[in-house]
Amino acid sequence: MRMIASLLARLLALCAAMAMIAQPVAAQGISVLRDAETEALLQDxxxxxxxxxxxxxxxxxxxxxNDxxxxxxxxxGQRIFVHSGLLNAAEDAGEVQGVLAHEMGHITGGHVNRYSEGAGNATRITLLSTLLAAAAAFAGGGEAAMGVLAAGQQAAMGSFLAFSRTQEASADAAGAEYLSGAGISGRGSLKFFERLQNYEFRRGISQDNEREYGRTHPLSGNRIARLREDYVVDxxxxxxxxxxxxxxxxRVKAKLYGFLAPPERVLQAFPTHLTNVPARYARAYAYHxxxxxxxALAEIDGLLATEPDNPYFLELKGQILLESGHVAEALPSLRRATSLTNSSPLIASLLGHALIATEDPSYLDEAERVLRASLGRDRENPFAWYQLGVVYGQRGDTIRARLASAEQQILSxxxxxxxxxxSVAEQGLDAGTPxxxxxxxxxxxARAQLERMAQRN
Structure with a gap:
């Protein structure tokens, strides 16, 4: 009976592991970077x-x-998460588009929703092997039972990995189709896979076809060979x-590096004798x-001298002035940047913050208008909700300040x-109003989030 109990315990453990595989990011905390220029580029x-x-x-x-x-x-859903490290590693926009095309293949193929299918097949194999092992244990063959169980677990994992590799190959093929349909060369896609292959070589990861059995993705060399056949005739x-x-x-790659890397490393990568736009952009962030x-202001003024109506240069100048305590001086740049981008939500929310930071009550109406416009286009901006709550709080409208705080907290x-x-806001608002x-x-x-948190614990 102890043998059977042990077998059942191992079955439950493996089933739990399969459930975790089926939800690869459900409990994974991620740090999101928001930047108007970068988001506009990636969307394009x-x-x-x-x-x-x-x-x-x-x-x-x-x-x-931010990874x-x-x-x-x-x-x-229809969201693609891109690590900042991918943008830093890519040398060409086409490489990034190649990755996006591949991920698009996962979306159109419904692969995330089908992960449970692969996990379910693996679990059924494990269940069968456990029942066979239990039968062997009843017959007195303890070593045979453990052998059956081990073989079943290996077969189950092999089944899931094969399922995953099939999905990856399907996404590769779909990505090639979408690049072709968009008139985008597959050269960038191949360059990216070659970059991954070089990384694997440096890590000593074998490219032997026999090793592919234990991988979630096809070997990079095999993917390159298959895709090249399609790309070169496109x-x-x-x-x-x-x-x-x-x-x-x-430019975006340089600004992200300037923002994320330690300042001393940024200045080494972009020394002061370089006066091109990416170098100035990166140094402006490093100095700030x-x-x-x-x-920092000297670098951004140098950029604005060549492109005076670049909204992202104006945004950065306003941010530098605002965060260095020159609030009133920041307003013209931020107002201009907001206007040039047709009230880009992230830039507009920064303007709203600057208006509040003046501590001048006469700016509250403009701040509310700007922040509401920002949230009208992007409700998933906790910073904007927080600032709107500050506006309501300064006006003494504590009920709407509470509601804005609730919006900010649910997103955070x-x-x-x-x-x-x-709950407090609901009690103070007129029933039936928006x-x-x-x-x-x-x-x-909030209750749904709390229930999920309780289930994970």
Whole structure:
């Protein structure tokens, strides 16, 4: 009986492991980076692919994750999560589009939703092997029982890995189709896979076909060979990356490096004798992070001298002035940046913050208008909700301040605080009004989050 109990315990453990595989990011905390320029670039990169996939422009959203590893993934729905490390590693915008096309293949193939199918098949194999092992144990063959169980577990994992490799190969093929449909060369896709292969070589990862059995993805060499056959005959093969897209990518890559890397490393990578836009952009962030305000402003003024109406240069200048205590001086740049981008939600929320930071009550109406416009286009911005709550609080409208706080907290992973504030707001609002209904919605979201947290614990 002890043997049977042990076998059942191992079965339950493996089933639990399969359940975790089926939800690869359900309990995984990620740090999201928000930047108006970067998000606009990534959206322009993915929109042609989404149209080629039959999803339509704007149907797929890109979320930038603060993670230095070279990775991208989907986690259900029509969102692609891209690690900052991938942008840093890529040398060409076409490489990033190749990755996005592959991830689009996962979306259109419904692969995240089908993970449970692969896990279910593996679990059934494990269950059968456990029953056979239990039968062997009853017959007195303890060693045979353990052998059957071990073989079953290996077969189950092999089944799941084969399922995963099939999905990856399917996404590769779909990605090649979408690149072709969008008129984008597959050269970038191949360059990215070659980059991954070189990384595997450096890590000593075998490229032997026999080793593929134990991998979730096909071998990079095999993927390159299969894709090259399709790419080289595609009419877009010799189409270069659009020069404006490549220029924007180079700038975004530099600004992200300037923002994320230690200032001393940024200044080593972009020494002061370099006066091109990416170098100045990166140094402006590095100087700002290290509190060298004059140097940061000198770099951004140098950029604005060549492109005075660049909204992202204006945004950065306003941010530097605001965060260095020159609040009133920040307003013209931020107002201009907001206007040039047709009230980009992230830039508008920064302007709203600056207006509040003046501590001048005469700016509260403008701050509310700007923040409401921002949230009207992007409700998933906890910073904007927080600032709107400050506006309401300064006016003495504590009920709407509570509701804004609830919105901010539900987006920031604080369902308990969201539930409390939304409940107070509901009691103080007129029944049936939009804000009253929204307070109820937030409470439902908060309770659902709390239930999921309780289940995980």
């Amino acid at each position: 990169m993915v929109d042609p692919l989404a149209e080629a996939a039959g999803l339509g422009e704007g149907a797929v959203e890109i979320v930038l994750v 230095s590893s070279i990775n991208a993934f989907v986690a259900g 009419p877009a093969w010799d189409t270069p990356t659009a020069s404006d897209l490549q220029q924007r990518f180079t 992070k290290s509190a060298h305000v004059d140097e 992973g604080n369902p308990q605080g969201a539930l409390m504030n939304a 804000d009253w209904l929204r307070a109820q919605d937030v409470q439902l979201q």
